[in-house]
Amino acid sequence: MTFLALDLGTSFIKGAVLDADTPRIEHVQRIPFPDPIPNQPALLCEIDPYQIINATRDLIARLAPHAPDCEGVVTCGQMQGLVLTDERATPRSNYISWRDQRALMPHPSGAGTYFDAMMSRVTADERRATGSEWRPSLPISALFWLAERGELARDAIPSALADFVIANLCETTPTIHPTNASVHGVLDLARGDWERDVIARLGLASLQFPQVQRTGAIVGSPTLDGKRVPCYSPVGDQQCALTGARLRERELSINISTGSQVALLVPRLQFGDYQTRPFFDGKYLNIVTHIPAGRALAALIALLTEIPRARGIELDAWEYIAREAAQIRATDLRVNLAFFASAVGDRGAIRNIREDNLTVGNLFRAAFENMAENYFACAQRLSPERAWERVVFSGGLAQKVDLLRQIIAEKFDAPYRVCPASEDTLFGLLLLARVYSGRAATVAQAIDIDL
Helix, strand or coil: CEEEEEEECCCEEEEEEEECCCCEEEEEEEEECCCCCCCCCCCCCEECHHHHHHHHHHHHHHHHHHCCCEEEEEEEECCCCEEEECCCCCECCCEECCCCCHHHCECCCCCCEHHHHHHCCCCHHHHHHCCCCCCCCCHHHHHHHHHHCCCCCCCCEEECHHHHHHHHHHCCCCCECHHHHHHHCCEECCCCEECHHHHHHCCCCCCCCCCECCCCCEEECCEECCEECCEECCEEHHHHHHHHCCCCCCEEEEEECCEEEEEEEECCCCCCCCEEEECCCCCEEEEEEEEECHHHHHHHHHHHCHHHHHCCCCCCCHHHHHHHHHCCCCCCCEEECCCCCECCECCCEEECCCCCCCCHHHHHHHHHHHHHHHHHHHHHHHCCCCCCCEEEEECHHHHHCHHHHHHHHHHHCCCEEECCCCCHHHHHHHHHHHHHCCCCCCHHHHHCCCC
16 A cells, blocks of 8 residues: 655655555656745745645655555655644635745844844743744744734635645645644644744734644545545645654764754653754654755855856866865865854854965865865754764765765764665654554654664
């Protein structure tokens, strides 16, 4: 028996057919995620929600013929964005992406930005209870901006992207899983419910925050090829990817792609100098996000390839970079990759430049060493006593660049393993499908499956 898997990512909407018995991922398909609406004001990043729905329907239509015995649809998606909807999941706003930064606009009171004004109305204890993850990119920040400007649709449901898409396909009221609810910004993690007092204080009491669902809840049953098929409550793509990486307790996750995160899986709710997010089986992730990675490296590559690109020559620089960096055993060139606001600062630098060390090999060796230092510092925030026995690498960049993994492993002085699947979110959905269908009793049991 099979499942359809959907992953609504930032660059692509991916889908696949999952064989939950073998287990195998088959017929992987990708459709580019729709581009942001052009000519918007600075700091806004919105996407037409109907384009997202249509792309998802197209993907399902491609996959359905390959899954005639489909048991259900399992979904994950990019976190932190939102769509305002009505009770039938009809959009009442565009999709406001996690890349949106409108909360950084000046507040009309003159007391800083909208984000500053919002933060002044919430206590440190309240932020801590919701996971210590208040940033301008969160849904709560966009909602506050809309409310302060009198532009908030009354009685609307602030829905996470994947929940909106699935509810729209099923013609049901959007709900939300804790993995997505936690990054809305106002979920009390201990109670598993919304912080109603904070919501009211921010002027959002007119909204209908979605019902928080348990893992594996069925949220609707659309018809696919004449058959009613259950759709399970979508989960956050980060937790799904770490499930696909088969993360266990006492393993330190280092996920490296466009951005990067360091995370520890813990058995109970803990608070500290980090963010806290729900996982599965009643467990939690202690995590530091927004650590410079692929986006910062891409800025270096863009500089190095600017002249050939201006002449219409496109280069794949990574093969050359990896080879040259591997030849450098040590460098006194220093790179700080904090070229944008991040967990380790917002002022990058290239220092100690000399004529003989200003080479591609030295530059990227120094950049990789800076990444290793950042990961180690963030890991110590999670656990000063270093309560991990092994490092687990996941994400495209970690899987592609051997030298980067080696430099990080040397810094941590710990054994490591690499995520067994190149499609970590799809593999995570496969393991979740085994739980939803009763093939495994818990997510931990599904993770321990013999491959």
